[in-house]
Amino acid sequence: MLNLILFGPPGSGKGTQAEKLVAKYRLLHISTGDLFRYEMSHNTELGLLAKSYIAKGELVPDAVTIGMLRKRVEANPDVKGYIFDGFPRTVPQAEALDKLLVEKHQTISALVELTVDEDEIVKRILLRGKNSGRSDDNDESIVRKRIQVYRKETTPVADYYGQFGKSLTVEGIGSIEGIFKKLCKTIDNHVGRKA
Ligand code: ADP
Numbered sequence: 001m002l003n004l005i006l007f008g009p010p011g012s013g014k015g016t017q018a019e020k021l022v023a024k025y026r027l028l029h030i031s032t033g034d035l036f037r038y039e040m041s042h043n044t045e046l047g048l049l050a051k052s053y054i055a056k057g058e059l060v061p062d063a064v065t066i067g068m069l070r071k072r073v074e075a076n077p078d079v080k081g082y083i084f085d086g087f088p089r090t091v092p093q094a095e096a097l098d099k100l101l102v103e104k105h106q107t108i109s110a111l112v113e114l115t116v117d118e119d120e121i122v123k124r125i126l127l128r129g130k131n132s133g134r135s136d137d138n139d140e141s142i143v144r145k146r147i148q149v150y151r152k153e154t155t156p157v158a159d160y161y162g163q164f165g166k167s168l169t170v171e172g173i174g175s176i177e178g179i180f181k182k183l184c185k186t187i188d189n190h191v192g193r194k195a
Helices: 014-025 032-041 045-054 062-074 091-103 118-132 140-162 176-194
Strands: 004-007 028-031 082-085 110-115 167-171
Touching (some): 014 028, 014 176, 028 032, 032 045, 032 082, 062 091, 091 140, 110 140, 140 167, 167 176
Parallel strands (some): 004 082, 028 082
16 A cells, blocks of 8 residues: 655645556545535535534644544545545644554555745746635735644655654645656655565
């Protein structure tokens, strides 16, 4: 099994690269952001709750997010592996994910971080906001807040997996194809080295 965490700040290109990785490695893509957006578009109870945090650029509480993630993993047991996108976003989420995988006799193979500087990220997200209708992408102060939350609460997740030698980085600047090639090389090297 290949279980990857695609990591990086908002707007670093995780969604775009996740789609390409899924096609190449035949993994199940689980994006907590997409799951929340689905719930919000259907006005479910979970969607309404998530919206109250997302609209402010804050994280949805861990218990809610972990519960949703667990349900998604357990509904899809017979896959070749998972690619987690936008999760884990806090150290308690990482601990919960590890626990869930241990129950399934599995483990995270690697966390791969796409690095992009803040000015470039803000530019990309505001551009995306113009086309996507994502209201959390339209307001610069909310975008900056998300980046601040990322720095404070999410970057420790990379250090958490770093303790186990599982944190990798790839520069997220350049063409989509170019970044994808670097990602694949980094993942293959890491997995090959362990085999
Ligand atoms: P981006 O990476 O562009 O910020 P996402 O689509 O991953 O966007 O997430 C959108 C929003 O959904 C986040 O700003 C956050 O409020 C919420 N969210 C997504 N994943 C998580 C998570 N793992 N924990 C808490 N909140 C989350």
